[in-house]
Structures are given as structure tokens and as C-alpha cells.
């Protein structure tokens with residue numbers, strides 16, 4: 001049974017007649033609950049309006065520039081009556097969607113000339129983009145990268161993976177120094193020079209982005225600075241940008257390409273009702289480390305939010321976390337998250353689960369936040385800083401893809417096949433812009449596939465698993481099947497867990513709370529998943545990834561000699577638990 005549901009503008013605070021500046025859906029699109037319908041921009045805030053219904057869009061009742069207020073109908077949806085799809089897990093590869101040529105937009109035709117011409121043009125210089133460009137150049141293609149920012153490296157190197165880890169490392173050292181008190185070593189309480197710390201983080205970024213610029217030069221990959229937008233299936237117009245942001249100079253260039261790889265990445269989602277205020281930041285703003293607030297709210301209990309909470313709380317901020325779901329850190333099994341929660345209990349004043357932030361009022365003396373839901377306090381709570389980490393949205397709708405005839409799907413994701421081709425065969429897409437999980441290591445692997453296919457090689461993206469890691473303290477790393485996923489699918493598995501309380505190295509390191517868990521297919525006895533919680537879990541999960549890709553079973557892993565004493569040997573020991581040959585634990589009951 002289907003029914004037509006109207007999706008209306010929700011409560012957007014005190015705003016009225018707010019212009020629609022972006023539209024993400026059109027009639028015929030399939031949407032899920034919480035998919036963005038449009039962006040509204042008032043003089044104080046930019047807000048994405050999420051869909052409250054799932055199904056097929058029957059009618060779009062607004063157009064760009066229309067002014068809307070609360071209650072205005074945005075779209076009509078033929079609701080399928082099914083629950084919205086669960087969010088993609090970081091450990092499961094996104095299935096490559098077969099681009100449907102039938103629904104492709106009609107490509108434009110650029111009548112003018114081109115300023116430069118290349119075999120391969122890569123749009124975006126994140127880990128996906130620069131890896132694709134370098135691989136393409138190594139395979140003999142005359143290549144250019146178009147990037148709007150001054151440095152290569154994209155989100156990951158400039159405002160993501162690397163700066164966050166530079167700060168997390170410092171936080172870990174501070175915490176480690178506190179922990180050795182139990183071993184009789186006492187350091188004075190650290191003083192934090194935020195300016196020097198920021199400089200250190202920027203130095204780390206500079207080293208890496210500078211290295212990339214050198215590698216581009218060594219490969220003769222041209223870097224064209226500016227904002228790229230397709231003119232047609234063989235031309236991109238680049239509006240030159242300058243400075244550390246993306247200020248347009250007014251100069252334009254037309255770049256012609258034989259083949260193109262779209263690597264335009266993603267951007268942080270901004271919640272509709274949150275005003276613009278310098279004390280309210282996304283992950284990029286948080287990584288700027290302008291100040292350490294007294295009290296901070298983290299909206300969104302995912303990995304990025306919790307990594308930032310780890311940094312700021314270690315530097316002295318008191319933290320509350322608000323999360324709509326019933327648990328923090330969706331993805332890994334709950335037993336691993338519980339270990340993390342126990343180790344981090346002192347870090348947070350309040351963790352509000354099944355709770356929503358519904359309003360933020362910026363006053364001179366603080367940010368007053370109203371909540372709704374199970375954990376909501378009765379009165380608004382005052383904060384000095386708010387981090388919005390409620391997810392990221394792909395940039396597929398911002399590059400004029402329709403002029404190239406490239407299909408852009410739900411919320412800006414570009415569908416690709418296993419060779420990373422879009423529906424336009426000489427245009428590829430990779431990284432965050434093609435789907436979940438939005439992770440740098442996925443982007444790099446897809447990049448190599450796209451470049452190799454473009455250079456005429458036989459390649460396909462065929463990863464069995466993609467690992468996910470929360471680089472919190474302790475780290476939580478997982479790959480492939482979790483126990484919860486196996487249970488939900490009714491898949492028969494054998495679960496083997498090695499508690500770090502039985503690991504000499506973990507005890508020596510004060511990390512005996514951790515564990516390593518392996519999941520085996522009950523029929524084939526091959527390893528199909530793993531979860532590790534404890535220091536360096538992210539470094540160790542790679543062995544489980546390799547074991548899964550190689551089709552290893554418990555004997556293969558257990559009989560591989562791991563160095564002793566290491567945390568890494570807990571992977572071998574978990575395999576021995578599965579095999580029944582572990583001598584580092586009390587005797588197991590005979591099966």
C-alpha cells in the first residue's frame with residue numbers, strides 16, 4: 001500500500017520567508033527519511049531540510065529562490081511504507097550502483113575553445129583525487145588536478161584525518177603521563193599553549209601537503225587552482241581562486257579532457273536551526289583550535305564528534321554529547337563501545353542518547369541549547385562552544401555534473417560501477433562523492449582503480465571489507481561482520497574473543513581492559529570479521545583485513561607466529577581461542 005505524504009518545512013526557529021538556495025531532489029527520485037530535500041539560507045543560518053518520509057518523490061513544489069516558512073509543503077512523496085534504510089556501516093563496502101543511462105541528464109555542448117588540454121583531469125585533490133592523478137601520471141597519461149584550495153590533500157590532510165590525529169596524539173601523551181602515576185611516576189599538571197599546539201598541528205599538515213606538491217611536480221602533474229564546473233562531457237570551466245580560502249579572482253580557464261575523474265569529496269552537514277556564530281563550529285572549525293571552551297556541546301556521537309571530544313576534554317573542556325540514536329559510535333559491536341564508554345566515563349558531564357537538539361540561541365554570555373527526547377534536560381543548557389558533527393554530505397550536486405550528462409543521485413552521491421565509471425563511460429568518480437563509508441583509505445583504493453581503468457588496465461574495485469577506526473582513547477577498530485550484523489542477518493557464526501587481561505603486553509601497558517574479537521563463518525570456518533578495542537587497535541585491524549581478503553581460517557591466523565610480547569599477538573590468540581588451542585587462557589569447556 002502506498003500513500004502520498006507531504007513533506008513540509010519544519011520549525012526553523014524565528015525565521016520566516018527563507019529563500020531556497022539549493023534543491024537536492026526532483027520528481028522520480030527515491031528518498032529516505034532524513035535525506036536532505038533543500039537548503040534554506042536566512043541571514044543568520046544555512047539549513048538543510050531533511051525529509052520526514054521515505055519513498056518516491058512525486059512532486060517538487062518549490063524551486064530555487066522561492067521563499068518558504070514553517071509549514072510550507074516542499075515535496076509530495078509516494079511513501080513505500082517501509083522503514084528508512086539503516087545507515088551504511090563503515091565495515092561494509094558500499095555496493096557499486098549500476099548507473100542507469102535512462103535517467104541521465106542531457107549533456108550540454110561547449111561551443112568555445114579550450115585553454116589547456118589533458119588526457120586526464122581530476123576534479124578535487126583529496127586522498128582520492130591526488131592518488132588518482134599520481135597513478136594516472138605514473139601510467140603515462142598527461143594529467144592535471146583541479147583544486148579550489150591552496151594546498152593538495154583535501155579534507156583528509158588539511159581538515160580531517162591528519163590534523164585530528166596530530167591533536168589526538170598530543171591528547172594521548174597527556175593522558176599517558178597521568179596514567180603512569182599508578183607506576184609511581186608523577187609529572188606536573190601540563191600547561192597548554194593553544195597557539196603553539198595549533199602551530200604544531202599546522203606544521204604536520206604543511207609537511208604532508210608540501211610533500212604532495214613536490215610529488216605532483218615530480219610526476220609532471222599540473223595543479224590548476226580554482227573552482228571547477230563541467231561545461232560539457234569534455235570541458236570543465238575553472239574559476240580561479242586565491243588566498244587560503246576560496247576567494248574567486250574573476251579569472252576563468254577552460255580545461256579540455258579526454259577522460260576525467262570526479263573526486264569532489266564531501267562537506268559537513270549544517271543543521272537547519274543552528275545560527276551562524278563563531279562559537280558554533282563544524283569539525284573544520286574545531287580543528288582550527290581557536291580556544292579551549294569551559295563547556296562544550298558535541299552534537300552527534302559519531303567518530304568525528306568523539307575524536308574531537310577526546311581532544312577538547314583532554315585540553316580542559318567539559319563536554320556534553322547529544323545523539324539521536326540509542327548509542328554512541330554506531331558501527332562496531334556494543335561490547336567494544338562499552339569498553340570505550342567505561343574508559344571515558346570521566347570525560348563527559350552528560351551523554352544524552354535518543355535526544356535531539358531542537359534550538360540554539362546565541363546570546364552574549366553563551367549558547368543556550370534546547371533538547372528534546374529521552375535524555376533532554378528540562379531547561380535550556382548554556383555552552384561556550386558547540387561542535388556540529390551530524391554527518392557529511394557529498395559534493396556531487398555542486399560541480400555542474402548534469403552538463404556532462406553525469407547522473408547525480410540521492411543527496412549528491414554519484415553512482416558508479418565496479419570500475420568507478422559513472423554513466424558517462426570516460427568520466428569516473430571516486431571517494432566520498434560516490435558513497436559510504438566516507439573514508440580516506442576507501443577513496444585511495446577507488447582512485448587507483450579509476451586511474452588504472454582509464455589507462456587501459458583491467459581493474460575493478462573488489463574489496464571484501466573496508467575497516468573503520470575510531471582513533472579515540474582507547475581506539476576502537478572493526479572490519480567485516482560484527483556480531484550484531486551476523487545476528488540481524490541470521491548468519492551462523494563462531495565468535496572468539498581474547499581479553500587483553502590475559503595479554504602480558506596489555507597488562508604492562510596498562511591496557512588490560514581491551515579485547516580482540518574475531519568472527520568466523522560457522523560453515524566455512526573462514527574469518528569474516530573482527531573488532532579490537534584498546535590502544536593501537538587501528539594499527540592492528542589491518543591483519544584482520546588481510547586475513548579476510550585471503551580467506552584465512554582460525555588455524556591460518558593462529559599458527560602465524562606473532563611477535564611476543566605485543567598487542568598484535570592478541571589477534572593470533574583470538575584465533576587460537578576459535579581453534580581451541582589457546583594456552584594463555586583457562587582451559588576451555590570441551591565443545
Ligand code: FAD
Nearest residue numbers: 124126128148154155156160161228265431432438439440
Ligand atoms: P576530499 O578529501 O573531501 O577532497 C575533495 C577535494 O575536492 C577538496 O580538496 C575540495 O576542495 C575539492 N573540490 C570539491 N569540489 C571542487 C570543485 N568544484 N572545484 C575544485 N575543487 C573542488 N577518514 C579516514 O579514513 N580516517 C580518518 O581518521 C578520518 N578522519 C577524519 C576526521 C575528520 C574531522 C573528517 C572531517 C574526516 C575524516 N575522515 C577520515 C574522512 C576523510 O577525510 C574523507 O573520507 C576523505 O578526505 C575523502 O577523500 P576524497 O578524496 O573523496 O575527498
